[in-house]
Amino acid sequence: MPDNNKTQLPFLDIKDLVVEYVSDGEIVHAVNGVDLHLERGKTLGLVGETGAGKTTIAKSILRILPDVGAKICGGQVHLDGENLLELQEVDMRKIRGNKISMIFQDPMTALNPVQTVGDQIAEVVHLHLEHGDHTDPVARAKEMLEIVGIPAERYHEYPHQFSGGMKQRVVIAIALACNPDLLLADEPTTALDVTIQAQVLDLIGDLRKKYNTAMLLITHDMGVVAQVCDDVAVIYAGTILEYGTKRQVFKHPTHPYTIGLFGAIPDMNEDEEWLHPIDGLPPDPTNLPKGCAFSPRCPYATDECRKEPIKIYKTPDGHDCRCCRMGAIAKKEG
């Protein structure tokens, strides 16, 4: 691509990303042609069930998929006009933890148990001394501890001496120590107590505002999306089903799956006796349906849905929806 594209591309631009795993000789289609884009300072929520490929997308951006079996088969990931997938490993290393960093789901296992928390923060600063803004890793680590609300004296303590919420604060400190441009947050609050969840989200939000960091927030929790995100992408079986601003998706959920997701949240204003889960299970990723991946569970599916891959349609309010029966459903739901 010519250079003049640089200015036109969004800050983060993912095009047609395809990732496959090989497991027991079978090919797992984890991500099947995903397009995403994100501007500086904004937040994109990536919503979907476990196994939908959310984490795989994040790890593909950082190129830290497990060596064994996982392979990025196609697509482009442009950050600031640079295609990350074409970078040398050495150059990619300069980006990891520095320009892009990641917060992991389970703080209990995300920290190295035999290294002090301070050293784990200082390490990322130390690795990016050349390109980062900070000169003294230890001082920066202590500063970060204070920023996330942990006394700097605890620099020399080990992860097992911290609670789950505190560990997640350390993970956040590691992720933000080099003032990254992009933060990949993979279910950052799922493993935490409800009371701690809000604190952690607020903390992330405050820090992002300070450094104008963009965030890709992976979650299955619509409540978190409502609280934090600007845009929302709903992903199912490695494919984006619906994609728009938070307002568009929340106000006019169009894809049957998204509608189902909202239906699965109990409405506090009504006296509902039952939750409304979506019937069935996600499809076997080694053997995806030919047409719409959601069609086996979709109450509106017709033969047309099962014939061939569905393209993206524009909804009346202008966001994307991968459903060929969009109009008919809108009428029915009326």
Next chain:
Amino acid sequence: MVRYVIKRLLWMIPIALGVAILVFTLMTATPGDPAQTLLGATATETDLAAKREELGLNDPYFVRLGDYLTNVFIKFDLGASWVTSVDIMDTIAVRMPRTLVLTIVTLIIAFGLGIPLGVMAATHQNKWQDSIAMVLAMIGVAIPNFWLALLLISLFSVKLAWLPPMGIEMGLVSYILPALSNCTGALANCARQTRSSMLDVIRADYITTARSKGVPERSVIYKHALKNAMIPIITAAGGAFGHLLGGAMIIETIFNIPGMGTYIIGSLNNRDYPVVQGGTIFLALAFSLLMLLVDLLYAAVDPRIKAQYAGKKRKKVKANA
């Protein structure tokens, strides 16, 4: 921590006592007359009777056991060899270091090669590097050390004349062949243990965290993963100590190293019981000390275990809890 070490050191006293009683009893139970062996077939009956009296063999078992334990644990006197009359403690002071040098050199070779081999196997799981490492490990376990010793001697000493076939006149160089012959089992076990332990660790989330920070792959493996994988490897090292000390017994006789192995085995043949007893007690103590070192190493690599040792109640050390 200090309390823990003191406790462990104190625990060695009953261990030594138990070993002393056990070996003394075994020696007493050995059929045959030591006096006969010591004086030879030509000895007269009066000579034999006198010798038996001199060695205290006529006293009842419990009296002799009591005397022996008093001598060893209160007077710190292992007695003198029945054959040479040389003080046993003095001899052990000279011979024990040689056995320890042999064992430690062996251990260094085994773990110096075994750990990288295991890491290579784990980082290349199911690829050819893995298969080769594991087949090598299997062969390493299967080769008897005394056979390898003979093969190495016939190659490096007889054919090539590079290394001395026996004795310890050439200092550390003399220990090369003995250590090489004795190391294969420990090396193989270490490689296998490292592999399986690393396989557990490199899938851990904190390894992904390290990669996401931009840590170079080499440091991910050797700094982050290996340190976490060390506990089972150290356990393997502890087990290896015992095997290597035992293996050293035979290796010493092949290479004619005047260490504890040749001392004890020679004395067994001569029915020189005090030597066997004293030598065994000392080897058991050395082994227990090394095991204590291993446990302290756990604490050095894993802060969680250190916290356990420091705690008032010592809980069971659980690897990688």
Next chain:
Amino acid sequence: MPETKTAAAPVQQKAKKKSEFMRVMRQLSKNKLAMVGLAILIIEILLALLAPYIIPYDYAKMDVVNAFQTPSAAHLFGTDDTGRDIFSRVLYGGRYSITTGILAVLISLVPGIVIGAIAGYFGGQVDNIIMRILDIIQAIPGMLLMIVIASVLGPGFFNTIIALSISSIPGSARMLRAQMLKERENEYIEAAQSINCSKFRIIFSHLLPNCMSPMIVSSTMGVAQTITMAAGLSFIGLGIQPPTPEWGAMLSDARQFMDQAPHLIIFPGLAIAITVLALNFLGDGLRDALDPKLKN
């Protein structure tokens, strides 16, 4: 309804045992290395059994004229210092080595299991005392303990077996105890206690069968280790004595002729190594087959 339960249990267990056995065998048959190991062992055992009928020369017959022959068509592995055919001796020697290994492990299993089961099931003071005694025994490096016991018992085939099995008791007892402690925590033991199952019954028909997997694996490996140790004992003159064609004893004999006839030391050692290798292949395969958790 304790009667119906206890009556049904053995039947169920039998059915379970059979299918479990089949599963393990199926799993094992998929493992190439384990199958190679098994094949080698079967061939070795057959050769050892049939040795008297198939060996080309009398293993004890001296033929001084043909001493120190290097391997040839007439003498596949050559001849030793007194002209005895090494091929015949190695084949015949398999009888001693393999029998020693298997018998010693089997004999040690009985007291090992009893001691381990008692310590593991009763726990508390009983366990404490047993473990401290084992601590003392195991403070002596295994090979040294075996050398001392072998020297107490004196040389010879059966004495060697006894010496080997006595020194492997602490290991198997400790292993079974650890397994028992783990297994004892399971709820089905509580269930058995609640229906007034006798302790003896709980140990022998509930706990032990569930502790057997690791014992089988470690016993297979134990046979390998015992064969090496037996050869080591014979090698230093404390085990089976020459002129018996035991592999270790043959090596011990060959040692003095190392510079003039290096082929003497190759074949007996190779025989030990191959046997041990085969047993380890099989043991590894069994471990994988018996413990689905350890797969991958």
